[in-house]
Every structure is written in structure tokens, then in C-alpha cells.
Amino acid sequence: MSRFEIYSPEGLRVDGRRWNELRRFDCSINTHSHAADGSSYLEQGNNKIITLVKGPKEPSLRSQMDPTKALLKVSVNITKFSKTERSKTSHKNERRVLEIQTALTRTFNKNVMLHIYPRTLIDIEIHVLQQDGGLVGTLINGITLALIDAGIAMFDYISGVSVGLYDTTPLLEVNSLEENVMSSVTLGVVGKTEKLSLLLVEDKIPLDRLESVLAIGIAGAHRVRELMDSELRKRAEKRVANSTN
Amino acid sequence: MPLSIAEKSYLYDSLSSNAGTRPDGRLPHQFRPLEVYTDFLPSSNGSSRIIASDSSECIVSVKANVVDHQVQQDLFQVEVDIAGQRDDSSEVETLTSLLNRVLESRGSIDASKLKLTRKYSYKLFIDVLVISSSSHPVSLISFTIFSALNSTYLPKIISSFDDLEVEELPTFHDADMVKLDVSPPLVFILAVVGENVFMDAAANESEVADNGLIITWSGDKIVAPIRTVALNNSDVKGFNPLVLQRGIQMVQQYAGDVVRAFANL
């Protein structure tokens, strides 16, 4: 008899969640007001990430400059202590990390109004202090929050979630245990729409199940957007109230 | 940090004068306020984060592994990551080797505190992440390592101590943890300007310093390593041994207060 079941007959997952439950979502912005123009600290489940946005600013290398628009640069630093088992080697030049950076850059290139900030560089730096599955979705949320905190113009929120598929059941927001035993996808959803800015599929998914996976993913992303939005508004209201003195 | 010639000479004249006036009026041995956060990474045995008032920030994680100490001599391993710098840059490598030396040095940390059985001990992996720093980070890093080690909890061993004869791996209690009981060393960095020394040099003070001193403190006394360090990219100037003595005396006088300040929760 197994000690735990990925998805029990009663519909409970290993951490007690149901198939359509998000993990705990806790975010704050402007956490590094002096070190960066925009910053956020996000805990999604056991993922803990710091996102810093420096810019728009003068690019350090003249060759990087684009006279028509801003340049977006994303660097993800996955620390060696982010998982329960400490990593032996650095993740800095790992292919997977480079691919994630590229995917994130492309996603936000479409969302940020780069043409408003010509000849500048927007430098996004993420530090992953702890991870427990669905990391790319969390990265998307951290970047969205930090960019908004920096006052950088964009079309809409992009909210990220992961969805796993256990046999025929879609599971919203997978943790690392679940990620290891089943296929999963990551979605980046634009605002309140059903449009996807990012769809990341690295495992095998049967096409006839894709729609149900996307449906719960989009719904989950909308809920994440609401959570981010309510935190931002709370902050904004507090700031406006303070500045009237 | 870039400063104009006029700024540098104003600062230098102030700092090197008999009065030793600092740009923020601090006393030579006075530190700027720090914020310390601990125990925020459940997946690590110990974690700590320090934010200085100039928004320099450092995060340290302590993770333990069980090793055979007859094979593995080093029970500490420090690795440093400075945001924005390559792992093979000279600054990172120098800091890493300095910090490893600080922790390894005799009289620094009692290795017997890590011993589990006759064969096995804990090995601590100390990972340092410097998010931002405006002056030489070694002191900030050492303070963060200090508070991380002071809030490290290790699983409690329940198997027997004597395992040389019996081929048995150590087993641990499922829930109980034991607080690591060590007194970690502290590394102080002092700026030398003329004949004066200053603790906790700000970025602008470091920029005009003639030289810098790294002085290690452990178990209520000064220990090795002690070395000079360049705090800026201008040429370092030599100083007379009296200055070194002054620096050592300053650390001897005030290091205890710093340790006590960390201990008071």
C-alpha cells in the first residue's frame, strides 16, 4: 500500500488540495525600493522568488541600444539551495534556464510597450530562493508585479499557472512531487481574457485532453490576476493616502 | 560609485583630519542600522537575510549533509554568488576563499559540535547570495552568515554514537531538531584614511579610502585572517603600523557589542 496517493479516490492531492485549487498566493511589491525601480516578492505555494526591475535606464553597452524601442533582458538566478536537495552545480548557464529566460523575454516583449522607451534597457533580475513545482508560472507573476511597480507601461497583466494531467484529470498548480510523476504545462494568460501569451509544454499531452487542461488553467490564471490586482490596489490606495500630507 | 575630484577631496579632507568627520557624522566605530530576518526558508536548515541602511542586501542559506568525516576533512563549505557577477570573477573567488578560510581557521568554529557518531558528521553548506552591495561586502556577508548559523537547526540523531564496528548509517528523529550550538566568527572591514580608521565605511567613504583592513573576530578575540584590501580602484597607499594597531584596538573594543547586539532578539 502506498504511503500517499497523487490523487485519491476522494479527490484529494498529496497536499490536501482538490483538482481545481490554487496554492497559497502571497505577494508584495516595492520590496526593494532603493535597489531597483520596481520589485516584488512572491510566494506561490512553496516557491519563493524575488524579482527586481532596473530601468528603463541607459544601456551599459552602446551596441545593445535600439533607437526605436527598449530592450528587455531577463535573468533568472536559481540558487543552489532552492530545492530540498542542494544542487551540486550552478544553474547559471544551464540550457533549461536559458530557454526559460528566452521564453519570458519573448512573452513580455509583446506585453510591455517598448516603443515608449527608445534607447533604453529594462533589466529584469529574478532570484529563486525556493522552488516546489510550477516555477515558470511563478516567474511570470513575479515579473508582472515588478514591472507594474516600476511604472512601466504595458497592455495588461500576464498571470502564470501550471496545470498537470493525471491520467484524465487536470490538476491545477502542480507541486514538485506531482511535476515529477505527470505531464504538466505552464500558461501565461493575458488579463481577464482567454488569450494565451505563453504556453509551455515540455511533456507529452494527449491532444484531446488539452482543452480541459487549458480551461482550468485559464480560470486559475484569472484568479491569480485578481489576487495580484487586489494587492496592487491596496498598495496604491495606501500610497495615495500617504502622499496627501 | 563615481565621485568628482572635488567631492573626493572634500571627503578625504574631512575623514583624514584630526576630527575625522564622517559624511553622516558617525563616530569612527559606529555602525549604520541593520535589519535582520531569519528562518524564512523551510527547505534549508538555517536562513538569514540582512538589509543595510544603504539598501545593501545579503541572503544566506545553511544546509546540512551527513558525511563520513574520516574521508571528508572540511565540514564547512561557503559559496558566494554576487548578483550580476560571474562566478569566476576575481571578486567572487577572493571572497569565497576568504570566507572559507575564516570558517575553517582553528579556534573559529568548533567542529566537534557537528559530530554525529564516530564515523559521521554534519557538513554545512553555506550559500551566500548578495543581492546588492555598495561597498566591500565581506562584513555584510559575515554578519549574515553569523545570524544564519545562529538560527540553524539540525535533525536530532537517534542512532548510537559508537558505529565504528557496526555498519549502520545514522538515523534521525522525524520531527525533533537540535539548535546548532556554535559561535561563528565575524569579519570586520575598516577603512583607512590618512591616520584614521573607520568601521562600517559607507560607499563614499570607501571610495576615498587609502586602504582597507579585514580583521576577524572569533570567541572574544582577534584571530586570523587579518589582511589589507583595496576598497576602491585608485592606488592604495601604505600606512604606518600604528594605524593597524588602532584598527585592531577598535575591533577589540567594540566587536563584543556587535555580537551582543545580534544575540539580543
Add this chain to the structure above:
Amino acid sequence: MSSIISIAKRKGAFQQSIDAGFESGSEDEDVNMSDSIDNGPTHTQESNSTEGHIVTPGELVTDDPVWMRGHGTYFLDNMTYSSVAGTVSRVNRLLSVVPLRSRYTPETGDHVVGRIAEVGNKRWRVDIGGKQHAVLMLGSVNLPGGILRRKSESDELQMRSFLKEGDLLNAEVQSLFQDGSASLHTRSLKYGKLRNGQFCQVPCSLIVRSKNHTHNLPGNVTVVLGVNGYIWLRKTSKMDMARDAPSGISAPGPSNGAPIGAKTLRSSDSVSITRLEEESSWQIYSDENDPTISVSLRQTISRYANVIKALAFCEIDITHERIVSAYEASMVYPSVGSLIDREVMETIGQDVLTAEKMRGTPS
């Protein structure tokens, strides 16, 4: 209060909780499938957000096509959406959203303090803390040798003898380029290279645009409050003193016949030189400080720097009057170094605001 180091410690958390009633986010939210049906941007209940109303990116601000769309907005069809998180501003027919935070954005006429970042072809690039460096053209500075001195080719080659990388100066924004970056000029004696003091920096939102940004403070100190948040504190110079005292008082020599503003040479006072001579003197690009800056003056400057940082810490707008008020409030603490303490900074901020309320001065 002679503590060497003050440490604020918090266990079990990554950071301070932002406010008391901090909602820790929903625990394991149930997500309903029926939530998201719509295919396009959702219409908010009231499609016309009121003035000062907070909006976030992607939110509909108005569906009225009459408005001109300003910064912080974009439009699709006839709908205007916000592109930043900020407050709605309706001025005349211009609808814009002001972001809560952003870098310094230069406006023509701004008095800024900047640092030379690069020396280029007939121009300097100046860091003013904005999204891009500002440009200072060689033709926009006073060249030693008189106003009528023509720019020569050798000037282009020896630009570093005027201003080099790292030099700090104050200047005025002459104009803006198409992309919003600034072009500066220092064509006035009140602008130019800065010396005899120290630099400090505050968030640019705390500096209010006003007519005059250079103020003389008690204790023989002068402060230059750059609109971009860069601040310079220095020993009050003769020119600073003359600026405050109207010309009739500082030069009592000539009788009514002399034109206003002219300073005459007085043998008893080696200070007075003609403006023309000053403008052409090499002194304006000198890197040498006044050698007579005393220890007590340095301490006064440090005190001012600390109280300015205290005002910034309390997020109080920084004005000439408030700096003086904060300085006076700080005199309770004889040791300048004690002003870096968090609680002391909060106390000073409180004192300044209380003093203002009592005086009835509008904040």
C-alpha cells in the same frame, strides 16, 4: 545613547509585513470553471473612472471617444485602457494615468543636478537619474575667456579640461528631444560645476518644482535641490550670499546714478568682480575646494545631509523651510551620528509636520 550598532530582528519571515491588516492571500483557492466566459476585455461597472481613481494595467478607463489620450493610456476601438498602475488625471480634454512610481521625467526649465557619465563628440552625457542620460552640448556651457569667445576646434579636443567623467554640476533643462530625453545648459553663473560640499540623493517625487532651487541655510550652508532628487550641500559662497541680498545692499558704493545689478570694484572688498570676469574665469571649472572649510562647517553639512535623509525616510516633501525646521528639530541630538537611527528620523519627521500644523503653514 551610545550604542555601536542597532539591529532590528525578525524571525520566521522574509520581510516586514507591510501593514497590520495584511491579507496573507487566499489559502488554496477553489477556482470555478464558470468564471471566465468572456472573450474580450471585461467592462467594469462604471466605465468612467473618477478623478484620482486608481486604475491598473488593462483596466478600462473610459469608453468616451471625446478624450485625448495622454501618458499611461492606450486605446482599442473607442475604449481607453490604462497601461500603468496609478491615478486617473483629467486635465481639460487630456486623459492620462499618472503612475505611482517612475523615474525622474525631465521637463523644460527644470533645475537639475547631474553627473557626467560620458564625454563625447562636442557633447557630454549627463546622468540625471532619468530613463536616459541627458545631453549637455559644448555650445551650451560657458567657456572660460568671456561670453564672446568663440568655440574653437581645440575646445572639442580638450572637453575633459572643462568637465570630465564623474564631475557633478547643476544645470537647467533647456529642451527635450523627441524621445523625452533632456538637453541641458549651464549658461548662467548659477549653474556649473559643484564643489565645496557633499552629495546626497532622495526620491525625485519628494522635490517640488518651484521658482528657486538654491537656498541658503542657517550655518553658512547652501543647498541645491535638484528636481531630479539629486541634492548638493555646500559651504555658502560669496555668490550665494549675494544672490539672497538684493544688489542695492551688497554694493552700497555708488549712489542713485549706477544701474541696478552692477557691482562696482571696491578696494576694501576683494570680493566684488564684474560678472563678466567671473564668467570667463577658469575658476568655474576648477576642481579645487575652498581650503578654509572648517570642521564645524563640515559637521553642519553632515547634519543637513542627515535631516534631508530623515525627511526622505518619512516620505515628506522636501522644501527649504522643512529642511530648516528639521535642522532645528535635530539640534536636540548633539551628536550628528545619532540622526541615522530609524526612530530618530521618524521623530524628526513628526516634529517637522507638527511644527507646520501649529504654525498653520499649508504643507
